[in-house]
Amino acid sequence: xxxxxxxxxASRKKPAEKSGLNxxxxxxxxxxxxxxYREMLLIRRFEEKAGQLYGMGFIGGFCHLYIGQEAVVxxxxxxxxxxxxxxxxxxDHGHMLATGMEARGVMAExxxxxxxxxxxxxxxxxxxxxxxxxxxxxxxxxxxxxxGTGLAFANKYRGNxxxxxxxxxxxxxxxxxxxxxxxxxxxxxxxxxxxVENNRYAMGTSTARSSAQSNFSLRGNSFGIxxxxxxxMDVRAVHAAAVEAVAHCRSGKGPIIxxxxxxxxxxxxxxxxxxxxxxxxxxxMRSEHDPIEQVKARLLELKHASEDDLKAIDKxxxxxxxxxxxxxQNNPEPDPSELYTDILL
Amino acid sequence: xxxxILMPALSPTMEEGTLSKxxxxxxxxxxxxxxxxxxxxxxxxxxxxxxxxxxxxxxMIPAGTENVKVNAVIAVLLEEGESASDIGSGKKxxxxxxxxxxxxxxxxxxxxxxxxxxxxxxxxxxAADPSIPDGTEMVATTVREALxxxxxxxxxxNEDVFLMGEEVAEYQGAYKISQGLLQEFGARRVVDTPIxxxxxxxIGVGAAMAGLRPIVEFMTFNFAMQAIDQIINSxxxxxxxSGGQMGAPIVFRGANGAAARVGAQHSQCYAxxxxxxxxxxxxxxxxxxxxxxxxxxxxxxxxxxxxxxxEILYGHSFDVPKMDDFVLPIGKARIHxxxxxxxxxxxxxxxNYAVKAVEELSGMGIDxxxxxxxxxxxxxxxxxxxxxxxxxxxVTVEEGxxxxxxxxxxxxxxxxxxxxxxxxxxxxIAGKDVPMPYAANLEKxxxxxxxxxxxxxxAVTYTA
Numbered sequence: 001x002x003x004x005x006x007x008x009x010a011s012r013k014k015p016a017e018k019s020g021l022n023x024x025x026x027x028x029x030x031x032x033x034x035x036x037y038r039e040m041l042l043i044r045r046f047e048e049k050a051g052q053l054y055g056m057g058f059i060g061g062f063c064h065l066y067i068g069q070e071a072v073v074x075x076x077x078x079x080x081x082x083x084x085x086x087x088x089x090x091x092d093h094g095h096m097l098a099t100g101m102e103a104r105g106v107m108a109e110x111x112x113x114x115x116x117x118x119x120x121x122x123x124x125x126x127x128x129x130x131x132x133x134x135x136x137x138x139x140x141x142x143x144x145x146x147x148g149t150g151l152a153f154a155n156k157y158r159g160n161x162x163x164x165x166x167x168x169x170x171x172x173x174x175x176x177x178x179x180x181x182x183x184x185x186x187x188x189x190x191x192x193x194x195x196v197e198n199n200r201y202a203m204g205t206s207t208a209r210s211s212a213q214s215n216f217s218l219r220g221n222s223f224g225i226x227x228x229x230x231x232x233m234d235v236r237a238v239h240a241a242a243v244e245a246v247a248h249c250r251s252g253k254g255p256i257i258x259x260x261x262x263x264x265x266x267x268x269x270x271x272x273x274x275x276x277x278x279x280x281x282x283x284x285m286r287s288e289h290d291p292i293e294q295v296k297a298r299l300l301e302l303k304h305a306s307e308d309d310l311k312a313i314d315k316x317x318x319x320x321x322x323x324x325x326x327x328x329q330n331n332p333e334p335d336p337s338e339l340y341t342d343i344l345l
Numbered sequence: 346x347x348x349x350i351l352m353p354a355l356s357p358t359m360e361e362g363t364l365s366k367x368x369x370x371x372x373x374x375x376x377x378x379x380x381x382x383x384x385x386x387x388x389x390x391x392x393x394x395x396x397x398x399x400x401x402x403x404x405m406i407p408a409g410t411e412n413v414k415v416n417a418v419i420a421v422l423l424e425e426g427e428s429a430s431d432i433g434s435g436k437k438x439x440x441x442x443x444x445x446x447x448x449x450x451x452x453x454x455x456x457x458x459x460x461x462x463x464x465x466x467x468x469x470x471x472a473a474d475p476s477i478p479d480g481t482e483m484v485a486t487t488v489r490e491a492l493x494x495x496x497x498x499x500x501x502x503n504e505d506v507f508l509m510g511e512e513v514a515e516y517q518g519a520y521k522i523s524q525g526l527l528q529e530f531g532a533r534r535v536v537d538t539p540i541x542x543x544x545x546x547x548i549g550v551g552a553a554m555a556g557l558r559p560i561v562e563f564m565t566f567n568f569a570m571q572a573i574d575q576i577i578n579s580x581x582x583x584x585x586x587s588g589g590q591m592g593a594p595i596v597f598r599g600a601n602g603a604a605a606r607v608g609a610q611h612s613q614c615y616a617x618x619x620x621x622x623x624x625x626x627x628x629x630x631x632x633x634x635x636x637x638x639x640x641x642x643x644x645x646x647x648x649x650x651x652x653x654x655x656e657i658l659y660g661h662s663f664d665v666p667k668m669d670d671f672v673l674p675i676g677k678a679r680i681h682x683x684x685x686x687x688x689x690x691x692x693x694x695x696x697n698y699a700v701k702a703v704e705e706l707s708g709m710g711i712d713x714x715x716x717x718x719x720x721x722x723x724x725x726x727x728x729x730x731x732x733x734x735x736x737x738x739x740v741t742v743e744e745g746x747x748x749x750x751x752x753x754x755x756x757x758x759x760x761x762x763x764x765x766x767x768x769x770x771x772x773x774i775a776g777k778d779v780p781m782p783y784a785a786n787l788e789k790x791x792x793x794x795x796x797x798x799x800x801x802x803x804a805v806t807y808t809a
Contacts, residue, residue: 048378049396052353054353055353055354055415060357116588117590118588118590119588119589121585121586122586122587127586128583128586128587128591129590130587136583139578140574140578140579143547143575143579146544146546146547146548146550147547147550147551147554147575147579149544149548149551150551151551151554151555152551153551154552157557158557177543180539180543180544180545183539184548265378270356271355271357273390273391336462339462340463340465342589343584343624344624344626344648345584345592345647
């Protein structure tokens with residue numbers, strides 16, 4: 001079983017900080033750049049494989065791919081430390097890999113097998129890892145925002161300096177409980193970072209058609225919660241914003257909002273033909289803003305890596321993903337007795 | 346090795362589709378993510394993207410082919426250095442588990458019967474009530490005080506226990522249940538929330554998932570409707586969905602059911618609603634002793650517990666044993682009064698009517714066995730069945746609406762498990778099938794009453 005290090009700041013060299021929010025970026029050193037490349041590539045290849053397994057009927061139900069948005073979770077996770085919690089909605093595979101959860105366990109959950117993180121009982125949208133402080137994986141749009149605020153409440157109650165990161169989309173940003181949570185988080189100065197992953201479409205409805213205020217970084221204004229728009233396709237910009245947001249929260253200043261301007265290349269779910277946007281729009285994002293290609297170009301330009309080096313990384317990542325897919329296809333389904341376990345303790 | 350490109354399933358229900366168009370020809374190079382073909386399903390036209398990079402070696406299914414089965418090989422992809430002559434040596438991805446229909450077509454004789462679901466475990470394993478030592482002082486206590494004492498004792502015992510809700514701290518509780526708690530435990534552990542049930546319930550559940558032991562007070566359970574998604578989808582299901590990794594040790598408590606003259610939106614019983622949900626426990630005490638012992642148990646329970654109180658009962662006094670740590674088992678009914686002629690099962694405020702009816706019936710020479718269910722889920726059916734086996738007659742009493750009520754659940758299960766012991770049809774008494782009216786006379790009509798219970802008992806004992 002291929003193992004991966006937990007993607008936390010503790011296990012990395014600290015990149016040099018250059019500037020922060022409002023368009024700033026962190027200049028990555030070679031090692032950090034390579035790490036970001038590997039992490040994002042793993043998510044990309046994993047999701048492509050998940051899409052393939054879905055097509056083959058191994059994965060059922062709903063399956064929401066994260067392709068295009070990889071820089072958001074990878075840049076955020078690099079700024080966190082052990083004990084910080086992560087929670088998100090149903091487009092969650094990337095978040096799980098970024099927190100260091102095993103590709104095998106995630107893929108086997110997607111195929112509904114006993115080796116999955118939830119022993120096959122959760123599926124794509126409902127996966128958790130207590131070990132990696134990943135609190136799901138939630139299928140109800142917006143629910144994770146209140147839950148993530150509760151995780152921050154627990155940190156404050158215990159008096160530790162951990163923060164919780166609650167990810168949600170531009171669609172969830174219109175749910176009422178988000179604002180109830182903003183209010184209490186600001187009132188009680190809870191250490192929660194709200195990440196709006198603005199990928200422009202809530203299923204098939206664009207932000208322009210759904211949101212009276214589509215600058216989501218302003219959504220905390222009436223509660224006095226600071227917010228910033230961040231280029232979510234540039235992992236360095238995400239990281240710079242993350243570092244400042246984490247510092248803000250850890251120092252007891254309360255919640256903060258980061259709106260990540262990002263883009264999902266695939267449809268909302270596997271069965272979405274994505275007719276609500278033009279192919280040119282997708283192609284333009286892919287060719288001009290791809291988060292992985294950006295890192296790759298820098299690595300080559302600065303001669304931090306050769307084409308062969310990158311191919312070798314690619315090969316390793318593909319091996320991890322292929323291994324996870326083999327495991328997920330051959331691992332047995334949960335025992336029928338599992339039907340009645342884990343309902344009550 | 347050449348890679349087979351398979352006809353993909355593009356929705357949860359797709360079994361076949363039309364390969365409407367190829368966007369790449371044999372010999373074309375493709376990169377991962379390139380659109381190579383279009384497929385028409387019954388719902389939409391979808392694009393097929395290449396997953397691997399390589400060269401299209403051979404197109405196996407021509408454009409325009411209808412009814413292409415999911416997982417059929419539609420093309421073969423050659424990797425670097427391979428040529429068309431390598432086709433055939435290709436590795437095939439493991440076939441997906443065949444849909445049931447296909448398996449039947451191929452080998453009808455092999456069509457295995459669907460295996461039966463395993464038997465549900467016996468759900469009631471609650472221990473008996475702890476024995477109260479002889480000579481224990483009994484103290485007349487209101488339900489209100491008993492609830493407060495239970496919370497205070499548990500908060501003293503466990504630093505992770507805290508109370509949150511509207512007006513629980515500085516106001517001392519909208520119904521004065523949390524009186525004095527702020528003074529003893531401070532604002533960190535007795536938390537006033539804004540009027541924002543959906544949000545603070547989610548925050549409570551999140552804190553519970555992180556390992557704290559929240560007590561979330563709803564001023565009344567009517568307002569918990571704003572938060573029912575977090576209670577059911579987040580609190581009740583997470584343990585299961587996480588394969589046992591994390592759940593929500595949390596108590597949701599507050600006034601439930603009709604108070605007096607507060608109208609339709611503030612008067613309904615949620616016992617049946619929450620008792621429908623696997624992953625929840627539902628407790629609804631009547632006496633002050635039960636309120637105290639069961640609330641303490643609920644706070645210690647590692648599962649989400651719905652604790653349904655009643656505004657009218659808050660001021661009622663009952664004897665509570667003066668013990669250091671009086672804890673009762675969740676899931677155990679209490680025989681309020683033994684009898685031999687007929688069984689009445691009730692709970693919560695329903696007991697108020699039942700107790701009065703039992704007195705009246707006793708004067709008529711009918712000896713009722715009265716069971717206080719105390720916990721709605723898990724339900725102590727064995728105690729009910731045992732009683733029915735003795736009396737052969739059953740009447741249930743509750744304030745909630747009649748359809749899909751707790752009483753109808755009991756009636757169903759008793760007739761399944763003790764049919765031969767029944768000497769009369771079971772009568773279920775509930776509130777009337779109407780929103781609660783405001784007018785005093787109509788409200789009285791909408792609620793169960795003692796006369797109805799007396800009549801029902803006479804009917805099942807054929808003494809009318």
